[in-house]
Amino acid sequence: MISPEMRLQIAEIVTQYHFEQTELLAVLSAVQKKWRFISADMIAVIAEEMDLPVVHVEGTASFYHFFSTQHAGKYTVYINQSATAEMAGLKEIIYAFESELGITIGDNSSDNQIGLRTTSCIGMADQEPAILINGTVFTSITPSRVSELVAGMKSNSLVRDLVRIPLEAQKCYPTLHTEVRNNIRLKGPVFFCDYIPGIALKKAMELGSLDVIEWIKKSGLRGRGGAGFPTGQKWASCLASESDQRFVICNGDEGEPGTFKDRVLLTELPEMIFEGMTLAGYSVEAKEGILYLRAEYSYLREHLEVLLESMRSRHLLGRRILGTRFSFDIRIKEGAGAYICGEESALIESAEGKRGQPRNRPPFPVTSGYLRRPTVVNNPETLGCALRIILNGPEWFRSLGTPASAGVKLLSIAGDCRMPGIYEIEWGKTIREILDLCGADRTLAVQIGGPSGTCISEKEFDRRICYSDLSTGGAFTVFSRDRDLLSIVHNYMKFFRDESCGFCVPCRAGNVLLVKALEKIMSGNGTLTDLDKIQELGIMVKKTSRCGLGQTSPHPLLSTLNSFSEIYRDIVRKDVDYLSQFNLESAVEDS
Amino acid sequence: MSTEMGRKWIVATTSLAGCFGCHMSLLDIDEKIFELVKIVEFNKSPFDDTKEFSMECDIGLVEGGCCNSDNVRVLRLFRKHCKILISVGQCAITGGLPAMRNGIPVKELFQESYCNNLTLANSLIPNDEELPLLLDRIYPCHEVVQVDGFLPGCPPRADLLWEALNLLIAGKSLGKISMKNVKYD
Incomplete structure (x- = not known):
């Protein structure tokens, strides 16, 4: 009681x-x-x-993953188990925590002081292994660092006192108390260059909302979250929907393993993103904006709130912005750990305080979104691009990239390369060029667009990053020839299995079956028939799932079965076409 | 698959961890049963009460999944003696209702059924060596042996079973089944 x-x-x-x-x-x-x-x-x-x-x-x-019915420990340690973490020594870190505490993952120390858990990618692929302790991110963890952290937690230290801030970061961000490094490796003309707050907004107001939308349409800007929907068209549809209220939502829930560009944008250029939201709000006649921030990035909350307050005091937000009749304000809503909430309709459900399950579409959010009102949901990067388009004009933006893919793309590069981090590149670069940029050699494979994207082999390194060839939300993960590709695929498939919202059967059950099928192959008991079955099941899951998660979740398997079929063919048994994994002795052991 | 003219097709059927509902459904083909017996002969089937295989069979119809060691023995026998083996019904295909116990340790199951049950006079876990051993979970048939075809439903409609048998006897693939007969409930 x-x-x-x-x-x-x-x-x-x-x-x-x-x-x-x-x-x-x-x-x-x-x-x-x-x-x-x-x-x-x-x-x-x-x-x-x-x-x-x-x-x-x-x-x-x-x-949601971060809510629990059982005590999660006074300090809850969430060890991120993404593929890049595995590559950077996740096993040693888990071993170090387990042996320091004498418990296994999923348990608490006997006094409930420390709880040990795992979690999906937390957006730190360029500085793995990374962990969360009570919402604070610790990066580039080593076993000796684990001992320090455990000692700190045992002696009741404040989590913030355990943070070791890199010196150079201390001065730049007084409101940020974190170990996270931004690793901006390549600056470009849209994001990482001069930005003076307020100018774009002022210009937009001179243009008027219809012209702003016209400019965005002309610029050829498409959504940067991965789906690539034309932004101008989205804004126009939202404006055209009759309603007493409209909303602008910035999708700060980048959960695709390997992406972290939105984290860097929200750290380095949050004002540009907020101004972009305000600009979108002005264009679609919305008065309210919501930044949906993934729980893994809650360490940015204070940093962002302080900025919002400062923008209000400078009349860039709030009532009568820049002395006009336009009012717009932004509030932050946090998630609680669910990859699916990156899908816009699931995000809206979650922002409304419900389970993050995707809605049936249509109606699309532009006609019936947050609180069933017309809503624009955009990626932070898209909003930043929109702002730069208003500043420099649509023709200028069109001059960047390729005719069909205008502008620049922020890539989150991680994995086996010397310089992981953020790269602002023009669309149209080949994979080979990008591998040279980030210092990757002896590359076996590149995962473009995260697990839901495509895995390509050396034969395809002349393909280009653009909407018509290799489209991406930003993740670019490099695997060298020393890596075991199947264990990476296994990691990705387990990710989808765990993150499926469970609403529709093909995704809920299909991903479990795909993981099992892959495990059978990896154990050496697979047959050629099993490979065909995987293909068949994968296509079925793709075709019949309700939302983007299930429609892309078989990609790690299907895409490597295509690009690296020899890896699979090498380990399956060719002498038989059926092998049961059933073992009667072990099955009746308990009887 | 072809048999010489004049010979009847030999069909074996069994219910493993099932309820015999699929067998009942086959009987539901009504008067077509007269046509059925013209073209098939049952061997090792509850329909004619033959307990053991006395000859090699063309088609094996298996109802139910495997819940104990005897189910596994029978299923393996079916695989050995039947040219075409078909999983019939939800339980054979996915484990079905009995699979609700999956995830509960066998010890707890015994405890609940034979010790905690309020209607029991004496609590005693049966332990006769004649009794088959319970498996750690229900296994669908295709996880134990290779299965050549699946007829879904709980039970599969009589029309589906009838159509499937006719297709097999005509040497055609089950992929040709008309969707109007495939129902998953």
Whole structure:
């Protein structure tokens, strides 16, 4: 049973969020943070206080990775298990934590002081292995660093005191207290060059909203999150939808393993992104903007809130922006650990305080989005590009890149190369050129666009990064010839299996079966028939899944079966066409 | 697949961890059963109560998945003696209802059924060596032996079973089945 005191404290939290049902995630996060778990009793109290059905609260609480019904430890250590972390020594780090604490992943130390968990990619692919402790990111972890962190946690240190900030970063970002490095390797004309706040917005207001949209259309700007939808068309459709209210959402939930460019944008150029949102708001006649920030980036929250406040005081946000009749404000909503929330309709559901399950489309968010109002959902990079287009004109933007893919692309390069980090490149560069830029040699394969993208071999290194050839949301992960490609594919497939929202069967069950099928191949018990079966099942999952997750999740398998078929053919048995993994002795062991 | 003219097709059927519902469904072909017996002869099947294989069979129809060591033995026998082996129904294909126990340790299952059960006079876990051993989970048939075809449904419609048998006897592939007969409920 729940104590009257706890009931009161929960009520206080709910009051802080004005009983808003859309703030359920924030309420749950606050409860999880304070008590380190969310029990069934607590859920009942939250439901009562917020006037929501218990199942609604339960549904939301059980959906997200960072909420737990069991105590998560006073310090919760989330070890990121992405493929790049595995390549950078994840096993040693897990071993170090487990042996320092005498527990295994998933358990807490006996006094509940420290809880050990794993999590999907946290957007630090250029500085792995990385971990989260109570929301704070620690990067480039070594086993000796693990000992220090464990000692610190055992002696009740504040998490922020455990952070070792690189010297050069201390001065630049007084509001940021982090180990994360930005690693900007190649600057370009759109993002990493001069930016003076307010100019673009002023120019947009002189142009008028219709002309702004016209410019964006003319520039050929397409969504930078990966799907590549024409931005001007999106804004125009939103403006054309009748409504009393419209919204602009910036999708800061980059969960695709290997991407981290939005993290760098939100660290280095948040004002440019916020101004881009305001500009979008002006064009589609919205008054409210939401930055949906993935929970893994919550360490940026204070940094961003301080900036928003400063922008308000400079009349770049809030009422009567730059002395005009236009008002627009931005608030931040945090996720709670779910890859699927990067999908725009799932993101909207999540921002409304629900389970992050994709909606049926149509209706698309531009006609029925946040609170069923017309909503523009854009990637931070898209908003930044839009701002630069207003500053420099659509023709200038068109002059960059290729005719069909205008402008620049931020690549998050990681893996086996000497200079991992952010590269601002013009569209149309070949893979070979980019590999030279980042100092990669002896390359076996490159994963373009993360696990949901394409894995290509050396034969295809003359292909180009552009919408018509190799389209990408930004991830560019390099694997050298020393890597075991199948274990990387295995890592990616497990990722999709774990991140499936579970709504539709092909994705929920299909990904489990694909992982099992791959494991059979990897154990040496696979046959050529099994390879055909994988192909068949993969295509079925792609064709019949409800949203982008399932429609792309078989890609790691299908794309390597295509580009690296010899790796599979080498390890399968060719003498038989069926091999059972069933073992009667071990199956009846417990009887 | 072809047999010499005049000879009937030999069909074996069995229910492993199933409920015999699929067998019932085959009987549901109604008067077509007279046509059926003209073209097939059952061997090792509850239909004519033959307990063991006395000859090699053309088609084996398996209902139910494997829940114990005897199911595995029978299924392996079917694979050995049948040219074409078909998983019939949800349980054979996915484990079905019995698979609800998957994920629960065998020890707990025994405890719940034979010790904690309120209607029991004496709690005693059966332990006769005549009894088959329970597997750690339900296995669908194709995880234990190679299966050549699948007829979904719970149970598969009589029309589906009838159509499938006719296709096989005509030497055609099950891929030709008309979708109107394929129902998953």
